[in-house]
Amino acid sequence: MANVFTMFEHRIKKIIEDSEIYQENGFDLSRVSIESPRDKAHGDLATNAAMVLAKPLKQNPSAIAEKLVLALDDDPDVVSADIAGPGFINLRLTEAFWTNHLDHILSQGDAYGGDATGQGAKVNVEYVSANPTGPMHVGHCRGAVVGDALANLLEFAGFDVTREYYINDAGGQIEVLARSVFLRYREALGEDIGSIPEGLYPGDYLIPLGQELAQKHGAALAEMDESAWLPLIKEASIDAMMDLIRTDLAALGVRHEVFFSERDLHHQTGDSSAISKAISTLEEKGLVYRGTLPPPKGAVPEDWEDREQLLFRSTDVGDDMDRALMKSNGDFTYFAADVAYFKDKFDRQFTEMIFVLGADHGGYVKRMEALAKAISGGSARATIRLCQLVKLFRDGEPIKMSKRSGEFVTLREVVDEVGRDAVRFMMLYRKNDAPLDFDFAKVTEQSKDNPVFYVQYAHARCHSVLRQAAADMPDLDLDAAADTGLLVDGGELDLVRKMAEFPRIVDSAARTHEPHRIAFYLYELSSQLHAHWNRGRDKPGLRFIHQENAKLTLARLALVKAVSRVIAKGLAIVGADAPVEMR
RNA sequence: GGUCCCGUAGCUCAGUAGGAUAGAGCGUCGGAUUCCUAAUCCGAAGGCCACAGGUUCGAAUCCUGUCGGGAUCACCA
Missing domain, CATH: 3.30.1360.70 (Arginyl tRNA synthetase N-terminal domain)
Known part of the structure; x- marks a missing residue:
């Protein structure tokens, strides 16, 4: 075991x-x-x-x-x-117990630490799910990294994980997008469009798409009725935006297996859409009715209207208030699509649905849990992990962002400036429900303030030792079996003890859905490695390499190998590289 | 007003399904480099774990309340 x-x-x-x-x-x-x-x-x-x-x-x-x-x-x-x-x-x-454990770690190789927490249970992790209306901005960063690392972690812990992205391609924002693109298209045809009107997306990133459309369609679209060009441009815009987003995600090392389109839920298949079917399911359980919602407590909005709507009786399954399924104009609400999407996941046999969302979705938690209860009858669970805001700083000064003017820091800018590894590690070097200050100056600093370099350096240091051994002792077969029983120093055995915690950390992090525990563990293990390495400065007898003693060297190199593998594995979960040298 | 999150060293934060004397980094002060990489290490100082009750053999951790900070609150997505 x-x-x-x-x-x-x-x-x-x-x-x-x-x-x-x-x-x-x-x-x-x-x-x-x-x-x-x-x-x-x-x-x-x-x-x-x-x-x-x-x-x-x-x-x-x-x-x-x-x-x-x-x-x-x-x-x-x-x-x-x-x-x-x-x-x-x-x-x-006994010391023998620990050195045997070291042998065990080495024999497990890459699999060490991957305890059978999940036992093959099917888990769906939904994360990012940014609207396809533009490139990803820095606000998406944390959820993307936390979701991706959580998926890595669960997979390692033995779950059958599907990583999923929900494309919100059905709402009014897509219409706004299409109109904004249409404007850029006319601009590309040579028209003077002046300034972008209030309510449309002003960002420059739509200009190339306008040009592309102009090249492909000439002036044809401009001569059509809106009802004709709108669907065409919508389609092209969503595709183009998703391409942008996928590129951004790739730069961050984030991947998904399933991109699920909200539009598909609205499509009529046979005589009804997935949404109507899902609502029927709720109806059969007696959880749908027509009625009015009470006005919000406290300050009532000025434009508050009392209206009758189709409602989900979510209060029966633990929610604070019932939820609207249909708007006053007869369209389904966004939440109605959520119902269908959740049912789709449930029908795909997932027993646990994890949602990694921003803190502004706090109001979502109860309704999603209620939804899970209603749809599955209690056999499936919705788990929501909220990520608090990231505040950006540069040299201690907060960076201001204005969405309205289209001036925001993009995810790409952050990755390009500080690097994927540093972004990912820093996003995980905090509990997800605690706010995070992210200072460009500190994160790019390759030193003390920066735990990612500390950990990567520990890994590189291990490999440096192995390289040095190969150079100093060319006759030594580094892959030969080592007698780890020769390891008797307290520092050496402490490293083994620390590595023995790894499976437990993986297990608890997976159970609690807290990938940051891996990052903190990596820091601690690295710290012990650095400390032990430095002991060799004062006491040469503790150094790893002893040219006159091949057996002892092999035993100590075995320890070094094990440490480097555990660090590499942890970094893989975090989603950062494990460099073998840092110069 | 409702709901959710947070409050731990000067600063930024960990705290392992309730456990023994509450930990780390930064900052401050003092040390270590003819050496397997000093991007490192060693040491010192620094705490009413916001506050008040409760649960128990035992609470930073669980429950209730108070205070302080943040997010969110019908038809949007």
Whole structure:
């Protein structure tokens, strides 16, 4: 088993389950856990078993602990089991256990850490889903990176992941886009269009598309009725914008397997659209009615109208208020499409739908959870991860952006300036529900303030050692089996212990949908590597390479290899490169 | 007014399904380089974990309330 923590959790539970008192009564063991003590002096592992069992057994924790310790002492991997504090049992494991674990890490290769958390469960991760009305701006960045890294993480943790992008290509904003493009088209034909009218997209990025259309269609479109050119230009605009977006995403290293079009949900297939069908499904469950919504609490908007609409009784399934399915003009609402889209995912057998959204979608959480409950009857789950805003700075000064004038910092500009790896790492070097300050000056600085370089440097340093060994000891076969039992230094074994945490970190990060834990773990592991490396400065005996001692060198290189692989794997989840040299 | 998120060192933030003496980076101060890469390391100082109650063997973590900051609130997308 790859996970040291679950391994010992099973051993302890086995001891308890084998006991007479358990077999007679049985009791809940779910709270029994293994953790690494905060203070290294307490040993390698600690368990709360005795404290957890005190209540059901109606015994003193220390009395229970004594019995457990007795059994644990028989474990050949355990050097000592001590009772401490309020009833913790601290375990110290043999050096051989840890060096064996190092062998295990190496034998697992790239798969090490990928515990079977997911067990093949189908998960849908939807992220980015930016409107196809222009290039991606920096506001999309965080969600894109968090979503992509989360998908990487879940995949590694054993889930069957589908990465999905929902193209909002059906709403009024597409009409606005098409009209804006039409204007650029006329401009390309030589017409003086003056300034872009209020309400249309002013950005320069539409100019090439206008030119392209002019080249392809000549003046033909301009002579058509609007009802004729509008669909044509819509189609061309959506395609062009999605191309822009895909290029931007590629620059950030973000990919999706499925691009799902909202328009498809509106299309009539047979006698009805996917949306009508989905609404019928809700109807069958008695969750649809015609009625009016109460006005918002507090400040009521001035243009508030009381009107009867087709509504989803989402309050029956946990929402705060019912949701409109149809607008007053008879069109479906955006949410109606969401209903159909969710049903589509559910019909594709996903048991968990994850949505990575911006903080401005906070109001979405309850209605999506309600929707999941209504459509699946409780068998599928909607999980929403909200990403807080990113505030941009340059040398400590906030950067102002104005969407109205079309002046915003694009995702591409950020990637081009600071690099994909740094952008991705920084976006993950924070809990997603905490706001993030992003300073161009600091992120491009290749030093202390910049954890991505710190981690990449650790990886490069490992490879530097391997290169150096090959140069210093040309006769040494670096791939030969190493006797890792020669590793006895505390710093070396600490590195193994740290690597032993990796499967547990992957597991917990996957369960909680918190990819940032990987980034923080990488920083810690890197820190230990750097620290150990520097110990070799003062004490040459601790250096990795000893030309006069091939066996010792091989053992230490094995440790270096393992560290570099774990870092590389973590960086792969983050979505950053693991460079072998940094000059 | 409702809902959601946040409040931890001077600053920016972690805190492992409730655990032992709350951690890291930056900044400050003091050190380490004829050496496998100093983009690194070692040490010191720095805390009423916003506040008040509650739950329990045990709370930064869970519950209630208060204060402070942010997001959001019918037909848009």
